[in-house]
Amino acid sequence: MSCVTFLTDEQRRRLHLAALDGTPVSTFRSPEVTGSTLRRLRALAQDPRPGIRASAAAHRHAPADLLHTLADDEDTRVRVALARNAWAGPDLLDRLAGDAAAAVRQWVAVHPAAPAQARKRLAQDEDPQVRAVLAMVTSSR
Structure with missing residues (x-):
């Protein structure tokens, strides 16, 4: 699970309201993947902390080239996160x-x-x- 959230305040508010009134959360779409999202993922993948790099490796929108680069990571936790990534x-x-x-x-x-x-x-x-x-x-x- 990623330690970084990409939800806006409005999306968090809507999810909270949905939980209160019983609306299925699956009716809410994920935010669009933007250049900013991809830049953040690339930055996370270069962080000196393995847990942060693992976060990037587990992200559903991480580009394939980034995932392949992380496959060479020296830390096993990062490579485990890649192998667990449902979108690998x-x-x-x-x-x-x-x-x-x-x-x-x-x-x-x-x-x-x-x-x-x-x-x-x-x-x-x-x-x-x-x-x-x-x-x-x-x-x-």
Whole structure:
């Protein structure tokens, strides 16, 4: 979950009112992605704090090139955030399936968009937990 909010005061007010009167929150659209949003995400991705970079990695509107750059991040938490990002593309997930950290590979194994070639590699992973997670997910689908 991101520690940064992009909601305006008016959007927060509307969400609060919706919660009070029982209006489904899903009827409210996310704010448009602007150049300002993308600039902020790029700035967050360069922050010296791994938690902030992980925030950028988990963001649904982070551009693909930024996500691919973060795939080289030295901190495992950032790469885990990438693997958990519901909007990560198959090419990025395939790349993360070869990550040095087993935790990253486990998240790729459970990602619904993980491509077949990544799943095939993970089925042969050296880490038994990665293989077990993949087997559990595969058997439940």
